[in-house]
Amino acid sequence: MITLENLSKSFGSTLAVDSLSFEVAAGKVTGFLGPNGAGKTTSMRMLLGLDAPSGGRALINGVSYGQLAAPLRTVGALLEPRTGHRGQRADSHLCGLARSNSIPVSRVRAVLEEVGLAEAAKRRIGTFSLGMRQRLGIAAALLGDPEVLIFDEPVNGLDADGVAWIRGLMRAKAASGATVFVSSHLMSEMQSTADHLVVIGRGKLLADESMDNVLAASAQNSVIVASPQAGELATALQRAGYTVVAASEGRLKVIGASPEVVGGIAHTMGVRVNELGGRQASLEQAYTELTAQSLDYVPTRIGESS
C-alpha cells in the first residue's frame, strides 16, 4: 500500500506538490492523472526517496523508502526509460542490481523471460530500441518480486504491442495482489487499464475515485431516446433542467441524464418510448471536465492563493 500524508514539495518559489493526501490500495491498478506540471513525477520521486518532501510524508507499506530494509524487494519503479550503461549487457546490468540488493541471481533469467528479453540477454543496452529499454526497466522493477509497482508514463513511445503488453502486465500484477500505481497521459489506455484514479492539478488533489465513479460523474453522460411524441418529451425534459439536443433519425439526446430519469419522466407523462439507451462519457471527457481549471499550468508561487 502507498500512503501520502499532506505531502508537499517546493522548488524555490514553485509549489510543485501541495499538501497531497491519498492512499493507493493493493490488488488494483490505480491511475495517476493530471496535466503537464501537475506534480505527478515529483510525487513519485518522493515516494522513492529521490526527492525529499518539503512537508508531510510519502510511505510505502507504512514506512518511508529510506526505512525499507530491502527496497527492491518491496517496491519496483520505472521512472525513466534509460537504465544501465549503454556498453553493458542486459543480464550483467540486472545481475549487478540483484547482487547489490541481496536478490538471488536466478531472478535475472526469470525477469528477462517475463518481459520478453530472454533472447537479448547478452546484447549491449546501447543497441536496444526504446521499447526494449522500457522492457529492461520493467525487468529491473520486477527483479525483487515486489508487492508495490510505481510506473511513470510506462507506455511513452511504445508501439501497440508494447502498450498492450504493459497493460496485461499491470492487470496481472494487480490481480495477484500487487499495488500498481501508474501515471499516463493516454486516457483511452488508462480507461482500459485502471480500476481507480487519483487526479491532481497544480499539485492538489482533484479526485480520488473508482473509474466507475469518475465516469458516472461526467456531465457528458447522456441518454438517446426515440419517441413518436419527441417534441412533448423534449419540453418536459428541458423543464426538468436537462439539455436536449437533436440526435440522428429524429431521436433526442439528453445530456447529463440517466435512462431511469428519462424513462421515468416519459412514464409520468404517458409518452410512448420506442428506444432508450445510455451513452457513457469517455475518460477523456470526464478528465477534461475534472481538470478544466488546472490546465495551462502556471506554478503556484508560495504565498499566493491558487
Ligand SMILES: Nc1ncnc2c1ncn2[C@@H]1O[C@H](COP(=O)(O)OP(=O)(O)OP(=O)(O)O)[C@@H](O)[C@H]1O
Ligand atoms: N528539480 C526541479 N527543479 C525545479 N522545478 C521542478 C523540478 N522538478 C519539477 N519541477 C517543477 O515542479 C512542477 C511539477 O513537475 P512534475 O514533473 O512533477 O509534473 P508532472 O505532473 O509529472 O508533469 P508531466 O505530466 O509534464 O510529466 C513543474 O512546475 C516543474 O517545472
